[in-house]
Amino acid sequence: MACDCSAEITDVSQKKLLQTLLAINGLFFVLELMVGWYAESIGLIADSLDMLADAIVYGIAIYAVSRANSIKNNAALLSGYFQLMLATLIGLEVIRRFLDGSEPISELMMIMGFFSLLANAYCLKLIFKHRNGEVHMRASWIFSANDVLANLGVIIGGALVFWLNSRLPDLIIGSVITLLILWGAFHIIRDAKSEIKALNINSETCCSSNSNDH
Template sequence: MSYEPGHSHRRRQSKRSLCMAILVTSGWFIAELVAGFYTNSLALIADALHMLTDIAALSLSGLAMKIAERPATHRKTYGYLRAEILAALGNGILLVLVGAYVAYEAYQRLRAPPVVMGRLMLVVAAVGLGVNVFTMVLLYRSQHQSLNVRGAFLHVLGDALGSVGAIVAGICMVFREWYLADPVVSLLVAALIFYSSWKLVRDSVDVLLEGTPRHLDVGKILSDLGAVEGVISVHDLHIWSITSGMEAMSCHVVLRSGSDPSDVLARLSQMMREKHGIDHTTIQVEAEDWLKKPTRIQ
């Protein structure tokens, strides 16, 4: 099984974006860790260690993309394309854990708000936001084409939201001395992380369970298949994703007597490719006469 040219191009583009994102994130992790030890700030050290989850997520996505390039075998006829979906699911679960940790820490701080170095927090959060936004720009296009990259993108988005929250909280603490701002904003960020991770986990599970891709309308596809000249009816229609951006379809079609099966098959495949973007189609042809023949059980 080979990749389509467009799919291979998107994969190469995603790999380049991931590599750049890993380099940028790793650089900021080292800088923030050094700054934390230099200023003796536990908050900065903790945030730097949190960046490790992003590096792990990005690295996992890159590794999965590399594994997915391995060729198909007789034992794995689809190859290892689902490795990317497994990585996306893993990243989604990791995001849930990150959100839970943020929510727990916020709850603890609501009970006893600590005094925070607001000005230093503002500076670090502003620089961190810049780094996260740059990384998000690198991954933005690819995350629309791959659940795997979307998982990495959401990790960085979570950090960016955290930076925005830290800036807002820092302003409140510096100018209003309202130290509850830190946990309150953190709870909002945790809620956004939960929402994003839920969608990622849901979409990953949909692919693994071979559910119909959400952007495809089964009713419309049935109608379009039945509208092709020579087709009487369609049954046993199945539509699923092999991996992100690679959908497949199989069905049985009953042809009118006298129809040319090869011609009808060609038109059905062309219609699915042009109208619904599905290149991988398996269509079993059944003659109209078969429906009229009694089935014998011996």
Template structure:
């Protein structure tokens, strides 16, 4: 089973569980009077929207390329992750603002009901996180959804602990502090997702790849004299792309195809780069044999 198939199945299960969690937490938050639970419900609502968006993005990205969209729809993943990150940012700021108001003016909370609802939400979020984990390894969009669910899971832990504290001590400011903690968790996840999405939109070098080391790998191949105009970027989270100009030594000018294949094999084996565009060049006094696609 492919990562993409795991991602789709995990997202569908997470969507179902998040919908159930949302209904429970809204009802529980209203009945118990807990801002922490309502804050978590807002978080779950945004997560549900992001999961739906993520699933839609995966389906759209699987559409084949066309004459007008030769790269296909892979960039939809990046835009979906960017929108997810922006919604997380808005949610975190709202939660922090509401938490400050509740801390300044605490109100009584029905801690027993709060504990039961939060515990059920914790279990459901945990199952969703497990379902999304494998797909999160190779897809930024699924990883953003996974971080949403992880944030919800941590939030549920905090709400459960807060319910116990309020039941034993009657210190209802704990509800506001838990809400603030949820907001900070969301804010942390936002920074990571926005950073990765913006890096791809700005054509930054993919994480884990170093342009200098990649250039050295190409130069180390027999028959290569020089590498310049090397560019590394990402089409989406799991498709790195490379283009470069490679100068062939005169001794290998008669068999540039061998050098080209050696470069492609090295990039595939060492860096898992499949999308490679190379412009082969030859120095002064050096000529390539007549062959389609080779110039000097």
């Protein structure tokens, strides 16, 4: 029996990459959440929770590596639903802060946003070659790309808070991040369902072909 060494090498490479992404996102989730809470910035808090979601997504993807395509598809689908739930929670927090009020510290928003941008840009570089790969890796690419956009939004929001002396830009950025997460979630759910449907069709075709042969 021939050894599928190339597949094994690819699986090991994917797992190491996802573990690196998981570690970076997990670390910056903690840092950004603490800074965001102290700075009273919903933009930073939303971005930190986005990183938490990504860390969990990468953990799910690590589980899916080297497993059957059906498991990879379901892992991507689960990731999408998790992101959908998170976006809902962040949206509710944006509404709460809009009603209760907050005093975001613009300097901390920009500094933390900048360091998070560097971290996520590095993650994006690492996963770039997998952007058209299997569905669980495509999901990881989309989430990493969204993170970079969210970080840029936090930096811009911090600058606007400072310039306008208003909390409104922070609330807007928190809302934009929510929409970004929603877009990523719907995209991955649609992609995963498409893969699951195609896999089922192929399976039925194969079974039908085998029955006819007999």
